[in-house]
Amino acid sequence: MTDDRNALFSHQTFARAIELIWREAELLDRRDYRAWLDMWDPKGIYVVPIDPDTTDYASTLNYAFDDQHMRELRVQRMTSGYSASASDAARTVRTVSRFTLSSDIADLVEVKSSQIIIAYKRGVSTIFAADLTHKISMVNGEPRLVEKVIRLINSTEALNAIGFLL
Known part of the structure; x- marks a missing residue:
């Protein structure tokens, strides 16, 4: 019975994670960046690496490597009306x-x-095509992007300016 409960928990957790990812895509398409910011854990990191194989984002060059402060600044620029983006x-x-589902340990889920x-x-x-x-x-039962x-x-390759969040 315990295995059935664990499988059910994993299924429900996976479904909630997918719902969060779809919700994020909807918010970004609608340019609702303030609501997008609210989806994040304060310690979360948003990364668009250049090297397709890197896992050490802090030591490599990235298109974006944003903590909470940098995400807020990016959204401010995108909503201010003063930047081209x-x-x-x-x-x-x-x-x-x-x-x-890559990993489902304790209260952290990894979805590719x-x-x-x-x-x-x-x-x-x-x-634009990407692996996420x-x-x-x-x-606390509330999914947050970490x-x-x-x-x-x-x-x-050389990319044209990406004036939106991926």
């Missing part, structure tokens, strides 16, 4: 799928998935 922001539609973003700006559509890893805290790593499939 705010005044002429791309419209995005993203699809997140291929979910796999894939993401396709279509960004439309000035009459041009651009596709979300670490989600389930402490880490999000976006591994763009073309991260080592």
